[in-house]
Amino acid sequence: MILSVTTLKDSAANVEKWVRRNLAGGIDHMVVFLDGPQPEVEALLEGHPHVTAVMADADWYQGVHSQGLNARQVVNAAVTSRLLGGMPWADWLFHLDGDEVARIDRTQLDALDPDARAVRLQTLEAVGRLRPERDPTLFKRLCSRDELRVITALGELAKPSNMRYFRGHTRGKSGVRPRPDLALGVHHVLDLEGERVERAEAPGLHVLHYESPSGEEFVRKWMALLSSGASVGQRGHRAAVAAAIRTLSRLDLDDEDRRSFLHRLYERHCADDVDLLQRLGVLVEVDADALQRSVDSSPEAVRQLRLLLERARPVQKRGFRPRGAARDIGDLVARLQEGL
Structure with a gap:
């Protein structure tokens, strides 16, 4: 199974669309940590066969809750990736934000070297319009230096840099083959020394970033x-x-x-000159609602996943973090997985 993990706070309407698009885009099961009470979202996700929702309150975080949103995201991704380590049904785990949709070509993913521990989803960023008529289907890809020079010369950028061209991140998002000694972060995968793990790349592996498209x-x-x-x-x-x-x-x-x-x-x-970029040929057209896919996640695997998260609730989360992780993290994960 290909899984994703997210720390989320959004409207029920946005969440419904986000879940539907990610399942169509290649995710088999989504782990969603609800960042505060969201009754309508809870009702929407309750009983969903391809989503596991976790109420991420102070009881869950065990002392990490007050350190800010980014710290909560990092903890939730690291806990999930370590808990899944060694589970035979957990092939890959990706970190996604609530405005991100995975587009994964499973053939390309399966063709990666078996020794590859991490993989990168390259960012495609939705174009920005002040008042669009519909959700965007045009996305900015990373541009070459020469392309950026042209865009800059035409007045769309102050300097030729993808960091300026994109409103959001250019680093892409990461996936990990789950194992206790690796922790998935917001953008990278880290080992027990806190060092970044090299990410494999392949065509057909993208994340659609709906970073403020309106x-x-x-x-x-x-x-x-x-x-x-x-x-x-x-x-x-x-x-x-x-x-x-x-x-x-x-x-x-x-x-x-x-x-x-x-x-x-x-x-x-933030708004883009969409007509200019389209005429230059630097945009990619992707309709996230057009793809249809049959999702087949194992009910037994989902049962085990939910039991693991339930067992992890009372455990101190600091030892799971990417940097400064407890040296006995493998033993702790083994105890939580006992009997599965």
Whole structure:
């Protein structure tokens, strides 16, 4: 089975679409850690044969909960990847965010060297429009240096850099062959020394990143981040936008003005000249709703997965983390897997 792990806070409508697209895109079973009470999402996922939802409250985190959203994501991915180590039905585990959809060519994945411990999904980022008529089906791929120079010369970029071209990450997302001595992180796989594991690459392995494809989604995302306790700090050229958003969240503004200013920030700093990029031939067309796929995850494997997560609830999570993991993590995982 190909599995995914996510720490999630979103609307039921967005989650329904996200689950459907990922199952069609190649994921067989999704582990979803609910980042706070979400009754409508819980009701949606309850009993879903291809989703395991975990209420990730303070009881689950055992002392890690207050360290911020990124820390919670890292812990949940690491716990899941280590727990699945050695389970014969767990072929790969990928970390996905709530705005990401895997597009996995199973033939390409199966053709990887058996010694490959990690694999990379290359990012395709949805184009950004202030008021799109529908969900995007055009995506930006990483561009060559020469392509970036042309885009810059035409006024779409301040400098020829994929980091500036993309609103979100360019590093892609990782998958791991689960084993106790490896921990899946947000973007990378790490060993017990905290070193990054080399990621294999192949065509047909992508992640569709719906990073703020509209002004409304930009507003929703940042409002959710601010309410989650996550830092809005960003590096590089995005720092100015993040600082403005941080200040807007603190000013005594009514909601209508705050949303209006966020829309203006989006239009000025995030929206793409889609017509220009399409005419240059640097966009990829992908309709995430067009793919149909029969998902066949083993009920017995799902039962074992849920039992493992239940057994792990009272266990201190610090020892599972990618860096500073307990040296006896293999023994702990073996005890949790006992009898399965």
